[in-house]
Amino acid sequence: MAGSVIVITSGKGGVGKTTTSANIGTALANLGNKVVLIDTDIGLRNLDLLLGLENRIVYTIVDVVEERCKLKQALVKDKKNPNLCLLAAAQTRDKSAVDSDQLKNICEQLKEEFDYVLVDCPAGIEQGFQNAVAGANEAIVVTTPEMSAIRDADRIIGLLESKEGVERYRLLVNRVRPKLIKSNDMMGVDDVVEILSCDLIGVIPEDMNIITSTNKGEPVVNDEKSLAGAAYINVARRITGEEVPLLDIDVPTTLMEKIKKFFSKKAQG
Template sequence: MGEAIVITSGKGGVGKTTTTANIGTALALMEKKVCLIDTDIGLRNLDVVMGLENRIIYDIVDVIQKRCKLKQALIKDKRFDCLYLLPAAQTSDKSDLTPEGMEAIVAELKQEYDYILIDCPAGIEQGYKNAVAGADKAIVVTTPEKSSVRDADRIIGLLEKEEKVEPPHLIVNRIRNHMVKNGDMLDVDEIVQILSIELLGIVADDDEVIKASNHGEPVAFHPNTKASLAYRNIARRILGETVPLLSLEEEKGMFAKMKKFLGMRS
């Protein structure tokens, strides 16, 4: 019996879809059977980030409205045999998806897969309710910005009311260490203190993430970037391992060394 995890944030543009794609990829790397569900009806892009856009034939609304079987709508990833995607509909309306329909789909997928990752749309209306309906666990993604933390707080409040969902975990995304250092960005401790939920991982702001997702290849697939390592660590924590948080310092350290070096010369 698998586990369904909804990935949500309240605010848009903080990296829910990227996070879903990367955690999914990282879990698949560890040979878990994973299914990703995009619930952002009308604005789907998990398929684009995964590079699977051209393979879509049926989508989640087709499944709910019984135009096809669930298995027919699932798209196998091009890199892993154990990773699947259930894409969102692009032309339907949000109301075509219902919490009951979602529950049924997730329940069916749980029989077959170890992890079902549900990519939640932004906002707290119908789309959010649909996405949360079948979930057992929740991951809240936030960036170190006040507005994003505020919305994450709101979402956590709503998630706490969901009886079937365990207390959510937090991912702080897009941390720019130099800005945190200067006090221009909230630091992770501050965010965790305000939101007072367990921290699942931190991901530094990395150009590679954008580059990779533009190529339809989640960054977690490439082993040698910091963001990739961060996502792989998050996946390991989801599996129950204890992995220390990545230090954000490294690059800064080198930079500081260089500065020191220059300082010595002048």
């Protein structure tokens, strides 16, 4: 059975596409799936840095496309999990080095051997986006609870709907701050879902650990204490078809609220 090709996209930059790709990829591999991550952000590659594989890259996706090496040679194995591979982007070229058909071809080859092919899409809706989406049959739209990110996500969903290959797209709300939502300073997850009228695949809370893990070159899902890591693992489980309830990211502020919450939980369960 061929695996599925999932593109991770957002339109707006800086909402966490690459972090999401690295973490979902690692989480899926830790769950026992064979996963390959493709970085299509040619010229501004970062995925290798997040996985800590920077120093192992010899061949890149451009070398594969221009037939300087075999596809298998360009796959960089993860340090910890042998189920996880990375196909890195070239740093010294730009987006026009690869075209949609070539990337589609690569996705189709990898689909035969891997359970999940995750494509990390660059920001924007130009050539890079068109390339990344070409081979995908599923999409995850990453957004944050801000108007600018939501507007861009809306545009991306529109473009995805007009694409033939993409059968399904789901929304991932990133960098959520429960405290701000409570004080009505930030849009709630329900509002975001309502505006975009789209299925939700997960909610990731804002987490300091993300910054340290990026600098260390180790995805946050390997950190058991991290809340964001737990949320990403839940997203990965949902991708595999499991039904997982949304993670409770609500942080009670006062003692009274904590007590209330404790009892309301008791009453429910």
